Amino acid sequence: MTDRRTHSRREQGSLTVALEQIDVAVGAVEGNRGTALNRARAAFTGGADLVVLPELAISGYVVDRDLAAEVAEPLDGPTAAQFIGLAGEFDGLVTYGFCERAGTELYNTVVVVDGSGPVLHYRKLHLFDREKDVYTPGDLGLPVADTAFGRIGVCICYDLRFVEVLRALSLRGADLVLAPAAWVGGFDRTVPVTGGTRHVDSVLAQANLDQVAVVAVSQVAGAARGGPATLGGSVACDAYGELLTGPLSRTAADSATAVIDIEAVRAARVRGERIRPRDDRRTDVYALNYGGDAW
Structure with missing residues (x-):
């Protein structure tokens, strides 16, 4: 039954995405x-x-170097083995942070x-605040991959505050960008209560300007579990x-859950007979450079 459901979605050019906003405990790897x-x-x-889970969903939002070293695991560690098995069982994709x-x-x-196995492997490019004391800045660029459900890109949390990130992913053909997060205050002057x-x-705003669908899934309520006051509020x-x-x-x-219509995403790149945002870019005046390519 799972295969028939999935294949039907693929044939229709759409996919159902689950946003799994979880409350995780810092350092409690097994429980998380x-x-x-x-x-x-x-x-x-x-x-x-x-399925999309938050940033650092397995370790919790660890910003202590010693604890991070204790709970860290390799790419092919126990977490990967279990999620690969689960994804294979349902012929789907799982996105998680660790x-x-x-x-x-x-x-x-x-x-x-x-x-x-891994379809996309991404290390956070833009480290936020205390993360700079613990983690090495990412060295894998901004990867995109063709999947049975469309072309997917990935970034993490603070990356979304740099407009070049979604622009680069969209110009490299991403239909959908997945953005696991642990949203906290500190960037904006105020944070709405609700x-x-x-x-x-x-x-x-960026999804509209870059003509790309986005799923951003945050941790929530971390202050009660040994972490920062993560804000939840996940969206697609x-x-x-x-x-x-x-x-x-x-x-x-x-x-x-949200249904992403990949064909509609691609159609959104043309807004009218004479309104074509990607074609209308003035690449004779400016360009975005990535990995030796320019747009």
Whole structure:
């Protein structure tokens, strides 16, 4: 039944994404992993094709160097093995954040896996505040990958505050950008008590300007579990910056699903007979450079 459902979605050019906003405890790897696996399994059982979990969902939001070294694991560690198995069971994709150990370096990492292994491996480029004392800045660029559900890119939390990130991913052909997060205050002057935060404002505006769908899933309520006051408020939007679901709860674990129409995302790159934002860019005046390519 799972295969028929998934194949039907693929044929229709759309996918169902589960936003799994979880409340994780700092350093409690086994418990966090168990929560993440249970939530992912429930999402797949409920019809999801792609499950998105927050930044550092397995380790918790660790900003202590000694604790991070203790809870870190390699890319092919126990967490990967279990999520790869789960993704294979349901013929889907899982996106999760963890503290990665590579040699002597620690990275704030997000991986997208299917049943065969990692599809995307990303190390956070822009480290926020105390993360700079713990993690090495990312060295894998801004990866995109073709999947059965469309072309997907990934970034993490603070990366969304740098407009070049979503612009580069979109110009490299991403239909959908996944942005696991642990949203906190500190960047904006004020943080609304309820509803969407300024993080969400940024996501919606950039999705529209870059014609790319975005799913941003944050941790929540971390202050009660040994971490910072993570803000929740996870969202999914289409390539016009219109909300598909969310903002989710600002104070508690929450979940939702959104159907992403990949063909509609691609169609959004043309806004009218004479309104074609990508063609209208003045590349004779400016360009965005990435990996030797320029747009």
